[in-house]
Amino acid sequence: MSSLSTLTAPPSAATAVKSLRIGVLSAIGTLDPRDSGDTITGLILGQVHEMAYKMTDSGTLEPCLFAEFLRKDRDGAQPVYSAPVRPGILFSDGTELTAEIAATSLSNAGALRGRATVAARDGRVVFTMSGPSPRFENVLCQWNTGIVLERQGTFYGTGPYRLTPGTTMQSIKDAGMARLERNPKYRGNAASDELLFVIYPTDADGTPNRLIDASKRGDIDLTLNLSVNDIVRYGINGYQPMMQPGNSTGILFFNNQRPIFRDVTLRRAIQHAINPIPIAEISYEKNHFAFLAGDLIPPLMGKASGSTEMRDRELLRNHPNKPASLTLLVPWIPRPYLPKPIPAAREIARQLSAYGIQVKLLETTSSEHYFRSITVGDYDLSIGGWVADNPDPAEFYESLLSSAQVSTGGQYLTNQARWQNAETDAALATYRADPSPANRKAITTMIEREAILIPLIYGASTAIRSRKVKNFHIAPSGHVDFADVEMF
Numbered sequence: 001m002s003s004l005s006t007l008t009a010p011p012s013a014a015t016a017v018k019s020l021r022i023g024v025l026s027a028i029g030t031l032d033p034r035d036s037g038d039t040i041t042g043l044i045l046g047q048v049h050e051m052a053y054k055m056t057d058s059g060t061l062e063p064c065l066f067a068e069f070l071r072k073d074r075d076g077a078q079p080v081y082s083a084p085v086r087p088g089i090l091f092s093d094g095t096e097l098t099a100e101i102a103a104t105s106l107s108n109a110g111a112l113r114g115r116a117t118v119a120a121r122d123g124r125v126v127f128t129m130s131g132p133s134p135r136f137e138n139v140l141c142q143w144n145t146g147i148v149l150e151r152q153g154t155f156y157g158t159g160p161y162r163l164t165p166g167t168t169m170q171s172i173k174d175a176g177m178a179r180l181e182r183n184p185k186y187r188g189n190a191a192s193d194e195l196l197f198v199i200y201p202t203d204a205d206g207t208p209n210r211l212i213d214a215s216k217r218g219d220i221d222l223t224l225n226l227s228v229n230d231i232v233r234y235g236i237n238g239y240q241p242m243m244q245p246g247n248s249t250g251i252l253f254f255n256n257q258r259p260i261f262r263d264v265t266l267r268r269a270i271q272h273a274i275n276p277i278p279i280a281e282i283s284y285e286k287n288h289f290a291f292l293a294g295d296l297i298p299p300l301m302g303k304a305s306g307s308t309e310m311r312d313r314e315l316l317r318n319h320p321n322k323p324a325s326l327t328l329l330v331p332w333i334p335r336p337y338l339p340k341p342i343p344a345a346r347e348i349a350r351q352l353s354a355y356g357i358q359v360k361l362l363e364t365t366s367s368e369h370y371f372r373s374i375t376v377g378d379y380d381l382s383i384g385g386w387v388a389d390n391p392d393p394a395e396f397y398e399s400l401l402s403s404a405q406v407s408t409g410g411q412y413l414t415n416q417a418r419w420q421n422a423e424t425d426a427a428l429a430t431y432r433a434d435p436s437p438a439n440r441k442a443i444t445t446m447i448e449r450e451a452i453l454i455p456l457i458y459g460a461s462t463a464i465r466s467r468k469v470k471n472f473h474i475a476p477s478g479h480v481d482f483a484d485v486e487m488f
Contacts (some may be wrong), residue, residue, distance in 0.1 A: 015178070020192040020469075020485055023223035023332040026207030027172050027199055029367035031147035031163070032155055034109040034423045037412055039336060040365050041389060042143035043224070044178050044197050047090075047482050049146030049157035050123075052102070053137050057473055059391055061137055065089060065097060065147055065158065070137055073126070077339070082124040088243045091149045091156040099125050105345050107150045111139060111389075117398035132433045138390035143479075157185060160190040160483035161367060172199075186296050190483040191471070196286040202333055206342045215239060219457065221487065224310075224480070225334065239464040243472055247298050247388035248337035250283070251400075255380055256452065257418040259396045260323055267451035269315035273355060276456045278347050283339045294453035295444055296400070298378040301393045302440070316355045324484055329379035337385030337459035344456075345383050373479070375412040382416055385459065392431040397443055401452065402428055417453045424452075 011267040024040050051144065054064040063069060066083040074080035089097040099120040106125065116127040116136075127136065139145060149156040156162070161180035172178045174348045180195040198220060201209035210228075214220050215236045228241035252274060254261045280288040280297040316322060330345045331338060338344060350360035351392055362379055364370040373379060388396050398407060403413035403425050424446060447453065463474050472485045 014256045018191070018193045019196055019488065020194070020222075020482060020487065021196045021198055021220045022482070023214055023225065024098075024197050025200060025202055025211065025225050026206060026367060027169070028178060029479065031167070031169060032148065033142055033157075034105070034111075034148060035412075036144045036146075037371050037414075040333075041367070041478060043441070044180070045146060045157075046143050046159075046479065047161045047180055047195060048159045048163060048183075049148055049155070050143065051145050051147065051425055052140040055141050055390070055479055059460070065102065066140075070127070077131065079129050079132060080126060081129070081407055082121075082126045084124050087241040089158050089187060091158055092162040092185050093156045093184045095156070096148055097147070097158060098206055099139050101149055102147050103147055105150075106140075106373070108147060109145045111142055115139075131429060133193060134433065135392050135394070138395060139393040142389040144389070145419040157183070158186070159197055160186045160188060160481075164420050166198065169437075170371070182475045188200075188483065190256070191486040195482055203460075204342075206334055206340055208334065215281045215464065218311075218466070220466075222463060222465035222472060224461075224474065226464045227460075228464075229325070231464060236464070239466055242461075242463045242465065242472075244461050245298075245300055245475070246336055246461040247300050247391075247460040248335075248385055249293055249296055249298050250279075250337040250344070250457040250459060251296070251381070251416075251453055252454040252456055253382040253384065253416045253453070254453060255377055255382065255418050256420075257406075258380055260321065261322050263447055264450055266321050266323075269319045270352070271451040272311040273313055273316040274348065274351060274454055274456075275311075275428075278366075278452075279344045280457050282347055284460075288482075289375075291457045291460070293457050296453070296455045297396055297440075298458050299386065299394050301388060301391065301396065315359075318347070322355065322378075325356060325360065326380040327360050327362050329362045329370075329373055329382035329384075330364060330371050331384055332366055332395055335385060335459070336387055337457070338383065341383060346374075348381075348383065363466065371412050374416055375407045375410060377407070377418055383456075385456075387459070388412070392398055392435075393440065394428070395429065398428050401443075401447075419452050421450075424450075439480045 023206050025289050028041040028044050030039055033049045036042045038455055051063050052066040067084055070081040070083050071081050085097050085099050085102050102125045103118045103120040108275045116129050164179050164181055168321055176199050178197040182190050202208050204301045212234050231241050253411040254267055280291050284291050328345055329395045331341045352359050399414040403420040404418055405413045406418050407413045427443050461474050465472050468487050
């Protein structure tokens with residue numbers, strides 16, 4: 001890794017560059033936001049590529065690259081929506097945004113695959129839906145629907161910053177940072193001349209000691225990967241902590257395509273055997289009971305409607321199909337919904353070993369390794385979770401439960417449980433059309449009855465910032481506009 005002190009040494013007054021240094025735990029997983037599958041990639045590329053709609057700090061949507069909210073042009077089983085792009089917006093290479101460019105970009109967004117076909121007509125971007133989607137604007141505010149102009153392998157954006165020319169995935173890894181500079185074509189203001197996303201990999205057990213040491217030295221201005229507990233425990237001075245409930249849930253997934261897990265009684269026996277309380281204790285030192293997941297949907301998205309059924313922890317002990325061993329896939333870094341992935345995975349292994357099941361941890365080493373393993377289904381169990389991409393609970397459910405989101409053909413999709421079930425798909429469609437408590441309850445009852453996956457804990461949005469930083473706001477979704485962040 002290049003020396004940060006060299007890269008950010010105080011320049012002369014004539015050439016002073018205002019840099020904002022953000023500590024992160026890994027490199028980005030892609031340069032194309034439409035392929036983004038992790039929060040660090042979304043955080044960085046979200047400063048480069050804007051979406052059709054933007055989520056405000058209060059959780060409401062407003063038009064961004066689109067000039068207005070979607071208009072319904074056709075009703076029925078396959079509705080059609082459309083909207084014009086905002087005039088006068090330029091990509092960082094000077095090209096003006098058009099409906100044709102927006103439609104081409106969104107046609108290649110994985111988040112829309114199977115849900116809508118996108119075209120340009122009469123100056124409008126037109127979405128022909130595969131089924132009813134009354135809150136479709138919510139999807140168009142996600143990081144992975146960022147609008148891109150792709151030319152000769154370079155991805156240009158309309159946001160306040162751009163990756164420095166010639167940036168590649170390898171150059172970011174070699175430098176130990178992703179450097180973003182001001183986009184000279186941006187229509188608004190950007191407080192800092194450059195953003196330095198400096199990579200501090202975790203230790204083998206997931207502890208962010210390098211990031212902690214960098215904070216103690218004052219080498220970063222802020223990070224979303226440390227918390228108030230870290231400030232106290234490690235004696236980090238000069239920083240202010242921020243914490244609020246998050247829109248994420250930590251989950252233990254069954255790989256339901258594995259033959260052994262086609263037995264619902266085995267899934268249910270493991271579901272009853274897993275005790276999430278020690279996992280919450282490992283993840284949160286204070287008030288850990290507040291983070292126990294009573295439902296798949298995080299509490300900021302609505303009141304829990306999950307089952308309160310008492311667990312029978314002995315179901316697994318004498319189960320006739322109990323396996324002798326299982327594999328458990330583990331994320332490569334802490335996640336918003338899983339602050340300590342390896343200790344949490346070891347706790348699951350410990351619990352299952354008490355029933356005679358030996359669990360081998362599959363510890364991944366990078367985002368590429370982790371998402372490749374998910375894509376090919378190379379695991380029996382997986383500990384992970386989901387951060388809400390937008391405020392619609394229907395999207396949260398569908399990302400994790402829809403048959404259309406099971407990875408196939410080497411393409412990463414988001415249904416980590418690899419659950420394909422017509423009854424579930426019908427319940428999801430009903431809930432999308434009518435998000436009533438009764439329809440939500442039908443889904444949570446199905447998750448419990450079929451033991452599709454096991455919600456463990458809820459995540460929190462945390463950050464620490466230097467006292468010199470102002471105008472820094474952290475949304476529950478994790479969206480941050482660094483263009484507004486100032487140093488004084």
